Amino acid sequence: MRAPGGPEIAVGDVLLSVENVSLSFGGVKAISGVSFDIRKGEIRAIIGPNGAGKTSMLNVINGFYHPQQGRITFKGKTRPHMQPYEAARGGIARTFQNVALFRGMTVLDNIMAGRSLKMHTNIFWQLLRFGPALREEVAHRVRVEEIIDFLRIQDIRRTPVGRLPYGLQKRVELGRALAMEPDLLLLDEPMAGMNLEEKEDMSRFILDVNDHYGTTIALIEHDMGVVMDLSDRVVVLDYGIKIADGTPDEIKRDPAVIDAYLGVAH
Amino acid sequence: MALNAAAKADTFPKLLVRNAELFATRPAMRHKDLGIWQTWTWAETLAIVRAYAVGLNRLGVKRGETVAVVGGNRPKLYWSVMAAQMLGAIPVPVYADAVAEELAFVLDHAEARFAAVEDQEQVDKILSVIARLPRVEMLIYDEPRGLRDYDHSRLRAIDRVIEDGAQALAGDPALAAWLDNEIAAGKGSDPSIILYTSGTTGQSKGVVVTGERAIKAASDSVAFDRLSENDVALAYLPLAWVGDHYLNYCQGLVAGFCTACPESSETAMADLREIGPTYYFAPPRTLELLLTRVMIRMEDAGLLKQKLFHYFIGVARKYGERILNRERVSLVGRILYGIGNLLVYGPLKNVLGFSRVRVAYTAGEAIGPELFTFYRSIGVNLKQLYGQTEAFICVTAQPDGQIYPDTVGPPFPNVDIRIAENGEIQFRSPGMFVGYFKDEARTAEVMTPDGYIKSGDAGFFDEKTGHLKIIDRARDVGRLNDGTLFAPKYIENKLKFYPNIREAVAYGDKRDFVAVMINIDLTAVSSWAERNNVTYASYQELAGHPRVYDMIERHVAEVNRALADDKVMAGAQIRRFLILHKELDADDGELTRTQKVRRRFIAERYAPLIAALYDGSSEADVATEVTFEDGRKGVIRARVKIRDMKPEPVRAAMEKAA
Incomplete structure (x- = not known):
């Protein structure tokens, strides 16, 4: 990993x-x-x-x-x-002093965004969301769900980040950094x-x-x-x-x- | 429904074996894990529980001893109950949110050597009091997070116990036969569970229920509502509460229906929507909370939506209940209700997760009639039942088609009820308990010499309908100094119907007038504050805000008006009230773990406020000790204002209850 x-x-x-x-x-x-x-x-x-x-x-x-x-x-x-x-x-992954999340996106999507460097299928497959792209997305989603479980934010999975209190936003940001599986x-x-x-x-x-x-x-x-x-x-x-x-x-x-x-x- | 087979199986392990044959591929349990609903069939459940039981036995769990189960609604904890029972051991569920002290009391009193717990939080709690629990030998846990570095000489993961048992079973054919023997050796008259009551009146007591009686009681109720293996229930109420054990465990095993466990306690509402249970139970408080949320969101909706909502809710009030009861309703009414169902009730029920609900019950406390009829009017078949832990739940329940909001229904099948001379309800039921664990004195206190249980509640049978009406806890009903009947819960429930009021505690017994302490509902009042430009920094400040007082005063005045119309209670109008500066909390002992008010305890704790309510002063200082979630203590000080209320003119003919 x-x-x-x-x-x-x-x-x-x-x-x-x-x-x-x-x-x-x-x-x-x-x-x-x-x-x-x-x-x-x-x-x-x-x-x-x-x-x-x-x-x-x-x-x-x-x-x-x-x-x-x-x-x-x-x-x-x-x-x-x-x-x-x-x-x-x-x-190397990081979080910021001022929360730097995509405010209009859900918690799930924000953390999924942290996986983007690990996606290997090309944009063509991803647009189709079919075959290898779907399989890859499922595999990434499993990791993201583990992080959601780890940080105990299951209840806000589908909530847009902008609607969350500050403390939770910080936690989501940590989640996104973790999604990169960083060494540092x-x-x-x-x-x-x-x-x-x-x-x-x-x-x-x-x-x-x-x-x-x-x-x-x-x-x-x-x-x-x-x-x-x-x-x-x-x-x-x-x-x-x-x-x-x-x-x-x-x-x-x-x-x-x-x-x-x-x-x-x- | 294989009721005959159920009648033959006199223990839950035998029922599980039956279900694994009868409903082999039907789902027995679901659990949302990592965002996906996982399912176990009855056959799979049996295989897991058998392995678990062998694993437990290899750790040393023996017939007749107790095994504590501490945590939330998770499959592995339900399996812990099953596996313990399979070995003839007695599971003792404990409330997950119990503080270490309470946990220590139950574990010590139940003499548990083993405890199956949910996670690190529970492990830490038990370890913090382990010095006082010399008997405890081993904790087995479900969720490994954070426990990796703990000393594992007394810790084991449930997964590993199951794995160990499965390996042993695979390696030794004789073991399976031995286990079959153990299951067969279980007798219906053996205790199947010990449920510690939450205790509105002091130290908790362990209610011992036998398998045979529990199965009889559950079979009656399964037949009463025609529950089958096709039903689905959501297990979201405390595992240690008799209601959860009855509904999700006993009835589930008897009927063979599927019990779904939410992802976490916070997601229960969303999970409810995803699962769409057909059989649902909620205490009045939960129903109130759901309605409050809907109402708050409606306030933020567009004008058209608001108008539509209120118009059709009006239609529902007029026709809904009668349609649900299959009474005659005019064609216009039916058409309007049909449109309303399409536009409002259907979507509303979908949002609440009630779309598929066939039977819903509420119990635990009296429910406000307005709240009750609201749910019925939108087409949810909500019914009331009256029950007690000692009865193993059902004493009375409302049958379909005979619903009156102010009664709790006729006696349940095979339940024998009588009203004692002092007005107390006494009963005998098929599921009734065999005694309090290690407490013969208190067992004798609640049993009459001829074998009835004293409920502690005052009530009477309604002459018109033959249904039981509950007045209040017998010991809470009192009289004002002028002789007027004072039933605190009656007044409190009227107040609690307002979304802004979360909790109310009424005083008046042996006093000149009725005074109440009110807890505001933070969700509702903060939303109101936002809309009305009321600024505040803390709960305490919001609770003491003059405009919040004004709003609550209007609610209290309305309640007084309603009381004035009631010939028995007209004299018991609220004359003074205050808003408490902190939320009543079970961690502080102010509520029971099932969220009932502990009136006497609150009276002692807030003695200066009670004194001020009755000595005419307009405000009072109070300092209260609070317990934080991690067990630390602190003190909250506040100056609480008190408001006077003008009595409403009595419209009904004034008749003193004699």
């Missing part, structure tokens, strides 16, 4: 590494000289105050931004440039704007995804409680610079992190 391409990587080995990456927009340095790695099977959090360059980092990882400097190695392949669809094909799942603030109960549900799903599918997860999150509970390792950015990297316990005690979050007396 893994995306094809690249050598087999064992759990605990480096799946993706970012080396000395710098990214700037005109004169604004969003990221400067950041290095860290993500190991297969772990939940890795990227945290930092507003404007620290977290989302830029995710955009670099999935090929949306191209850094001026540095190297990114994913599944053993170092790449200079990559387009987002190449990243998707290579096994990037979550950009999966709990932003959620109430306590929704956060708890989402945390449970993230842990379950990690446990059940063995998916490696990199997430950006502001809720410190959530980050410390969920993640195996945390990297902290501030003004585009990496200021700490370690287990949640180490991060909690790191003076640089405390300064960045609480401010320093000058």
Whole structure:
């Protein structure tokens, strides 16, 4: 069920590494000289105050931004440039800070859309929806139904996404990312704007995804409680610079992190 | 219908064997899984249950011991009940939403060594109280999600138990013979199930029912409504509730009909529509909820549709019920109703999933007559029955063609009813229980020396029709200080007919006047708020909104007007009311698991509010402890306003009930 391409990587080995990456927009340095790695099977959090360059980092990882400097190695392949669809094909899926679903489409169709890269029949067959295209659609639908069952959204299967509350939309977006069967799942603030109960549900799903599918997860999150509970390792950015990297316990005690979050007396 | 064969089979495993022969290729059970309805025939069901029983036996389940079953309506849990019974063990279903405390009580009291549970949630709940349950040896679960990393020394997947049993059966021919023997060894007089009552009046009791009696009771009702293997029912009510066990398990096995399990509890309404059951049961609350949803959606419909809807619902009110009862109706009426059926009732029934319903029942609580006639008028053959867990359901039921909204029908076949001197209904029924599990004292309390069961309900036989009328729980009926009869449920049901009112609790016994606490219906009131530009941030704020109060006040005034027309109840008009700041919830002990109000408990819990209702103050502060779904506790504080109501002039001749 893994995306094809690249050598087999064992759990605990480096799946993706970012080396000395710098990214700037005109004169604004969003990221400067950041290095860290993500190991297969772990939940890795990227945290930092507003404007620290977290989302830029995710955009670099999935090929949306191209850094001026540095190297990114994913599944053993170092790449200079990559387009987002190449990243998707290579096994990187993501969700967005602002929900980016097709609002007029049903939950089912949205998640089916996540399978589109895995469709092999050509548009001719798909238009006819007959023979191989139908067989393929059924096979994909089975996977999508498993995800619907996994995320417990059976009751909204046929509901247009635009009519759903925000928390559920986030869950659907996670579903669409899961439909790609990614090796690496990037979550950009999966709990932003959620109430306590929704956060708890989402945390449970993230842990379950990690446990059940063995998916490696990199997430950006502001809720410190959530980050410390969920993640195996945390990297902290501030003004585009990496200021700490370690287990949640180490991060909690790191003076640089405390300064960045609480401010320093000058 | 092979009623003779049913009469011979005196246990459910024997019935299952019969069904596997008689209805071999007919569907026994359906379950929507991954979006597709899966079907098991009676022959397949028997094969699975046999393997399951062997698997359970290999784990150590023995004749005579109890096996707890905790979870929702899922085939594997129904099979757990069957497999336990096949071994002569006694299944004990427990409400899936029971909190850990309640679960611990039942498991401990029933002395269960094994529990078949639905999923991780139930496993976690039991593990959280396992220290107090030294007897529990093994949990077997249906849904493996999240349980992978658990210590499996005391955990097993149901699938694996079945597989293990199937392999053992395949490998050892003697085992099949042994199992046949076990099935044959089951006696009709053995307990077949222990149903723990939800307990409106305190700690729950385990009602023991034997196979023979359960089958007799179910056979009577199957014959009464001519149910057959061609019928279909949807199992969506709590597995541990006597009604579900009776309808979907006992009647299903006796009649051989198909029981469909919804995908999840949230999808039950959509699944209802897909399955289109022919035999349907719903407590009044569910029927109310369905109607509320329809009404809310009608409010949002276009003007033409609204006009059409209301016009034809009017036509239905006028003729529908009489057409359903096969009475004489004018040609014009029939034509109008026919058009209405084409344009409104047919599509409406289709949306509700009632298109194929041949027989529908409601019970559990009194149903508002308006609600009842509404469903009948659009052509749903909805009937009332009056039953009790101790009776193994039916005490009375309305036969086709003799439906009166205010009665619950004549005595059921083979049921013997009498009204005691104090007005209490007492009965003997074919399915009646043999006793409360390990509780002879309380068994003796509800049994009369000559073998009748005291129902605890007050009622009388209507002189005109000979049908039974229920007044209220006998212990709830009281009198105001001026001697007026006060039947709280009667008043509450009138209030609850309004979609905006979800729950009402009336007080008045040994008081000067009647006062009520009201729970608004969040769905209906929030939709109203949206249309009327009422903004709010929380349930509490909405409940306390002056305009919501105004709206509820109008409903209360209408109820008072209706009460004023009733010669017995005219003096029991509502004089003061308040809207509660939180929804009454079974997790807080305010409702039973079957969603009935626990009046006394609420009175204690909201004592400051009750005091304020009767001391004339216009508002009161209250702090209540609430239990969240994960078992944590918190406190909600609120200032609740109280409104006074003017009594309506009494139009009927005032006669004090003497």
